[in-house]
Amino acid sequence: MKKALCFLVLAFYAQLSLSQAPEKINYQAVVRDAAGDILSNQLVGLKFTIRQGSIVGITAYSETFQMTTNTFGLVNLQIGTGTTAYDFSLIDWSNGPYFIETAVDITGGTSYAVMGSSELISVPYALHATTADSIIGGDQSACQLEIGDTYQGGIIFYLDASGCHGLICASSDQSTGIQWYNSSFVSAFAFVSSVGGGFGNTRAIVETQGSGTYAASLCENLSLGGYSDWYLPSIYELRLMFENIGGGNVLGLGDIGGFGINQYWSSTEFDVNRAWLKTFQTAGTEFNGFKDGAERVRAIRAF
Template structure:
């Protein structure tokens, strides 16, 4: 009787095993299918996120940064003048670049422009005509900040804007005159006094302070 019971139990176990094994294999296949579906979904989500990131980058490019006076500019200077609602403007270096003569004494460089927006061309003109080293235009032109190299000596009107925001920009010798890039004659060039805002001319051989600016 005992042997018969053992035989029945063994038969039951075998039958149960034969039933479980296919079910386990089926479950394994189902689990693998679910895993594949999950991986596929993750891949699609990652691809969609990449598309979103690319679209956001395009939006950032198309949406210009707007600056206000006193902000740190694109090159790391201080914004002191803005146009087009802050999209463009001028920024100034936060420190002086030196103390130097204007240069080209008794020689016309024809860098005579005075208006806002002409300082860069004045600087280029001075350096093309005057091959002296250590002059104000060269010092301003050679200034570099955060990889930006397109700095220049301001025109007299740009220097006026600089004067109006001197407290915002900081770092000036307020009792000293600063050179502009605006030539007045073969022997003189225009300067701006930061003590009282006065504009004058001085001999090109005189050493005055230099503060570079940059357009953005």
């Protein structure tokens, strides 16, 4: 390759449907050169290899993409939709561990240079659910979980199609007024808005903003109910909280989450200066606000 490359992974997350678990993983990254400069509006070639057992294990899946970075050097794609001879739906996520190897050709070709490998520590729960039926004998109702249940440190506000996996929010606010940023208007490229995206957003924010007390770090450092994998929800995850266990009252449960009437921070950025917020009043308005504002925070976790 003509020059060295840095490839900063910002987020892995399952793109979930409210009706069923799809066979894909959303992926977001920023491409930079060896000097740390963002490669804006540049055609790049990408190759992803999912290996089973170890970073040099057998190839369970491999695919390639050719795409152009945006102004911020960002690429967004869905693993499971690239050019491949494999079948993504045949990956048995219950038979891990799995590692993902990322390789890039910054000229847009196929002379890929491996940038690194990392373990999929938390196998996307929606995907795992499609291969876990044998654990509960195929009777998914055996989980006996419902939205609104108190479970694993908080309140269930979302369940996937299996009825055994979903999202939990803390039973009370972690703050009634805290800033989104750590006194620095800088983008973490945390633009993921969908279900499952808050985890990657939170990691990116903390890595960018550093140590301190602010919305994302407050959630990531939270230990509650014996669990320490909490994070700041994406804007759509906030929407589900509002609709299912908040003032939206879509399921007729009422505001069992005990939310405040004013706005809550999401982990989803709008731009370098602003991030998305959601009010928990009857209308449930969503808007973007400056990151130095003091707003409410409610942490969530996946199970």
